Amino acid sequence: MGASVITVSGVALPGTALMPVYTPALGGAKGKLVVSMATSSVAGFGAGEYVTVVLTAAPGYNPVQEDFAFSGFAPVTTGGDAATGLSGTISGYTLL
Numbered sequence: 001m002g003a004s005v006i007t008v009s010g011v012a013l014p015g016t017a018l019m020p021v022y023t024p025a026l027g028g029a030k031g032k033l034v035v036s037m038a039t040s041s042v043a044g045f046g047a048g049e050y051v052t053v054v055l056t057a058a059p060g061y062n063p064v065q066e067d068f069a070f071s072g073f074a075p076v077t078t079g080g081d082a083a084t085g086l087s088g089t090i091s092g093y094t095l096l
Contacts, residue, residue, distance in 0.1 A: 006052065009049055012037065012049075018037065022034075044078050
């Protein structure tokens with residue numbers, strides 16, 4: 001999968017998204033997309049939107065919001081320590 005499935009957006013700076021890793025659905029397991037972001041800026045990241053994900057659904061499949069989940073959010077400080085008091089979420093989705 002190419003990096004084109006994600007686009008840096010919102011408050012994120014160009015070049016801060018690393019290559020996404022996609023694991024397709026298999027059997028009863030859902031597919032998974034892992035997105036990592038990093039910056040060398042001392043200021044780190046601001047609050048807001050970071051990435052837009054564009055996925056293509058199989059013909060005849062109409063996903064609903066419950067088909068998407070957000071997990072494994074692990075922010076760190078510029079020093080590499082765990083950052084506390086932060087959370088992440090899926091803000092919405094649009095079917096084209």
